[in-house]
Amino acid sequence: MPIHQITRFGLVNAYLVEEDDGLTLIDTALPRSEKAILAAAERLGRPIVRIVLTHAHQDHIGALDALHAALPEAEVLISARDARLLAKDMTLDPGEEKGKLRGGYAGAETKPTRTIAPGERVGSLEVVAAPGHTPGQLAFLDTRDRTLYCADAYATLGGVATTAKRYWRFPLPASATWHHPTALETAKALRELGPARLAPGHGKVVEEPGAAMVKAIARGSA
Numbered sequence: 001m002p003i004h005q006i007t008r009f010g011l012v013n014a015y016l017v018e019e020d021d022g023l024t025l026i027d028t029a030l031p032r033s034e035k036a037i038l039a040a041a042e043r044l045g046r047p048i049v050r051i052v053l054t055h056a057h058q059d060h061i062g063a064l065d066a067l068h069a070a071l072p073e074a075e076v077l078i079s080a081r082d083a084r085l086l087a088k089d090m091t092l093d094p095g096e097e098k099g100k101l102r103g104g105y106a107g108a109e110t111k112p113t114r115t116i117a118p119g120e121r122v123g124s125l126e127v128v129a130a131p132g133h134t135p136g137q138l139a140f141l142d143t144r145d146r147t148l149y150c151a152d153a154y155a156t157l158g159g160v161a162t163t164a165k166r167y168w169r170f171p172l173p174a175s176a177t178w179h180h181p182t183a184l185e186t187a188k189a190l191r192e193l194g195p196a197r198l199a200p201g202h203g204k205v206v207e208e209p210g211a212a213m214v215k216a217i218a219r220g221s222a
């Protein structure tokens, strides 16, 4: 499958995934990204029929309200856990006190049309648990070509890195991470999926990322 990446300010990614019924948008990038995203969909000549959010951080949900206004028919999907953060409910679940909610949670007016859970399918995408960066982060595995939309479980700016430990070349995602040991477990679990391609929230798409992921896990554990 061709990959359709929209990058804002060289830092923040959203993706368009082609399906039989139209396009799935993965994340909405920063506020005021709606024009760039809608233009990318227009170039593909297909409508955005659903918006899936990997997690509720500001740089992934920023253009949600504007896109929802432009595309009122499109479904809006997020995990039940991060749906609460999207609604600016910052209460923790039992056991979550082990971490601290870090990073920007500006919230959105838009309510999800439904929540999604690991194991479900969204079109061709398999929903995969990816907690750690936020408590309810999700990744998405395209079952057609094993592209893994890994959200902020990995970043590839300055090289493939987990968000389990601050990486000096690009420390931001790790600094915004709720619980580093959980993020490390997620990084390992995503590696076990054997992705053919890694499409992160921050940084370029990496083909055949297996060896780089193993290295990043080792660095994240050290």
Ligand SMILES: [Zn+2]
Pocket: 055, 057, 103, 133, 152, 176
């Ligand atoms: Zn994030």
